[in-house]
Amino acid sequence: MGRAELESNVDTIKATGQSMIAATLESIYEMNGSRIWLDRVDGEAELRVERLHLNGITIDDLYLPARIRFEVDVATTLGMAWTTGGVMDCISVPGKPVHATMGSVWAPCEPNSGYYGRAENLSVRAVNISVAAIRAVAGIPEGESNPFRLLSLVSEQSNLTFAWARRVQYVQTILRGGPPRTDLVADTLHRDLISGALSVLPNTYAHAIPHREVHGYVGSRTMDRALGYLREHVAEPVRLSDLAVAVGISGRSLQYAFARRYGVSPMTYLSMMRMEHAHSDLVTAQAGDGTTVALVGARWGWSKPSHFAAAYLRRYHVRPSETLRAAKRNLTYQDFLLDSSLRNFYNMGFER
Structure with missing residues (x-):
């Protein structure tokens, strides 16, 4: 049947047995509708979790x-994980793959979304943050x-990954010495951890800095115009100077605004938009419609098929040719992704 133990006011959590491990994971991570299966156990596998609160x-x-x-x-919260051992392959709904090995910083999915996959001897340092806390620190007004x-x-x-890992270690070191002595210390650590989370993965929120106190702040209407211009011209050659003229601010201000709000440059954001369009073209292709990887890449700005294939592989962890073949076989993209992800998983040396 297995057992679960909670020690030191939920500082340490232990569980053994398939049903108890599954129930404990669902309980501590607020995963609604989770299903977990143990395919292989080293002796009497024991889930161990050291939990700190802030x-x-x-x-x-x-x-x-x-x-x-x-x-x-x-998964109701943002889960930011730093892999310290083992390997995990998962796919978020609706179809973003994650392959995490030692040293990776990743999230299995967006808050209020789902995911599925496999893991082997997983060891992670995970930070779980509510969306309400993220909105508060990012300065998003209530009701907006x-x-x-x-x-x-x-x-x-790599620099952001390393900085995030060190930040989490620093906060852990302080909390292991006992609760923060003052509310000010606790609030500072809380805001620092959330702003770090917002800086490590590109996202739609700004960093934890009050907007109106930042020199060169670019307002939401200007950013909306910039995004509208990029959407309208997504299939055309666009330079940073073109975008700056279209919205009426300097290129430097645009660089800062995109980095602050999305964690990437305007041109990187445009490239991500183009890749999403290319991905959509590949997964919706039909047998006999003449779609090729080279044509799709060229349509969305990649003049060399090899460059498009490399960029697609970095983004989706599968080759565009595999995605296209699956589409023309009428294989659902989610089933194809999981099959491909698990084949890569076992190809790394793990036996069934």
């Missing part, structure tokens, strides 16, 4: 020496319709 944020060190499969219908979205689930900038 003004509603939880910071966990998790270790599970087993191979598991999982499906999660809804501005949903939080992640533009990427994996950090691809």
